Amino acid sequence: MPDSLRIGLIGHGFMGRAHSLAWQAVAPVFDLPLVPEPTAVAGRNPDAVADFARTWGWASHESDWRRLVERDDIDVVDITVPGALHAEIALAALEAGKHVLCEKPLANTLAEARAMASAAKDASTRGVLSMVGFNYRRTPALALARDLVESGRLGEVRHVRAAYLQDWISDPEFPLVWRLRKEEAGSGALGDLGAHLVDLVYFLTGQRISGVSALTETFVKERPLPQAAAGLSGVGGTGRGAVTVDDTAIFIARCEGGAVATFEATRFAPGRKNAMRIELNGSKGSLSFDFEALNELHVYDATADGAHSGFQRILATEPQHPYLQAWWPPGHSLGYDHTFVNQARDFVMAIALGTPPRPSFTDGLYVQTVLDGVETSAREGSAWKPLTWEEGI
Known part of the structure; x- marks a missing residue:
């Protein structure tokens, strides 16, 4: 029988649920040399975390993340809490010899990301591995797109x-949740949504961004405090508070391989629920993708006979497509949750084989470098901001 891999989850919100589902499903779906065991989950509210553990099949629970990190029966620490806690938890877990999976973006600041990447490099010399949770890399259609770019189908990008594009805070009376407070989230649409775009462009093209010019905007400056929005009173329960992050971020960029790029991240696009869209144009063709139709990839071959050319719709559900050999018969679509199962599979395999997982903390540092450059450019009035990154980390 395969050996076990004992998982400790920190955080039990939206991402905690997605990761819990993935750890439960990954071993039955994929043939793994290590079987993940949901061993413990940590959260600040003792009653809430106990209820979560029962509901999602965690064997035990802690109300202090430090106790979870210190436990001898934990092999992997999975971090799904807000960004303000990423650095402290990840550094402690790596020091304790635990493998670390950390949700994106890697940190709230460039300094934190740099410290995390450095610690991850040092830990790797002891066989301790780490990965950033950019789950969209594990969408089969996007993994297929990367294969097409790598094989030269698009030529020079x-x-x-x-x-x-999302719309979930376009109502000005939506409450001031943690994602709208810089001290907890780091940034707004830029870090929450834009980080995915920056990572995916690197994943798909292999080209990093060498410079940016950006603008950001906060459309709704104040919002009801959460308790006030719920009609409750008490300390901090009435009135409104300042939104301290961006509602939208738009920037142009140059890539190190010569491509030029445009990026837009917003939570103020009414009717767009999770429209993450990527289009690449190359010397031999193009491809386009929209996560609201996540099983489809559209590819154009510019070398074909013009009289019969056009975008080809590929339904990425065939067993030869990335990850699909373990899932359903052709034509049976996957969903958002499956990207987390595929991600868990890749991390487990990296640990089992002792190979560096991707995206690494260094990849996360690269993304944080771009986010920092975007914020700096916007703050300086859309000034062009050249970017550099630490190759040695």
Whole structure:
């Protein structure tokens, strides 16, 4: 029988649920040399975390993440809490010899990301591995797109268009949740949505961004405090508070391989629920993808006979497509949750084989470098901001 891999989850919100489902499903779906065991979950509210553990099949629970990190029966620490806690938890877990999976973006600041990447490099010399949870890399259609780019189907990539459009805070009376407070989230649409775009462009093209010019905007400056929005009173329970992050971020970029790119991230696009869109144009063709139709990839071959050419719709559900050999028969679509199962599979395999997982903390540092550059450019009035990154980390 395969050996076990004992998982400790920190955080039990939206991402905690997605990761819990993945750890439960990954071993039955994929043939793994290590079987993940949901061993413990940590959260600040003792009653809430106990209820979560019962509901999602965690064997035990802690109300202090430090106790979870210190436990001898934990092999992997999975971090799904807000970004303000990422660095402290990850550094402690790596020091304790635990493998670490950390949700994106890697940190709230460039300094934190740099410290995390450095610690991850040091830990890797002791066989302790780490990975950033950019789950969209594990969408089969996007993994297929990367294969097409790597094989030369698009030729030289010249244009990148990347947009992530949502609408969930377009109502000005939506409460001031943690994602709208810089001290907890780091940034707004930029870090929450734009980070995915920056990572995916690197994943798909292999080109990193060498410079940006950006603008950001906060459309709704104040919002009801959460308790006030719920009609409750008490300390901090009435009135409104300042929104301290961006509602939208737009920037142009140059890539190190010569491509030029446009990026847009917003939570103020009414009717767009999770429209993450990528289009690449190359010397031999194009491809486009929209996560609201996540099983489809559209590919154009510019070398074909013009009289019969056009975008080809590929339904990425065939067993030869990435990850699909373990899932359903052709034509039976996957969903958002499956990207987390595929991600868990890749992390387990990296640990079992002792190979560096991707995206690494260094990849996360690269993304944080771009986010920092975007914020700096916007703050300086859309000034062009050249970017550099630490190759040695």
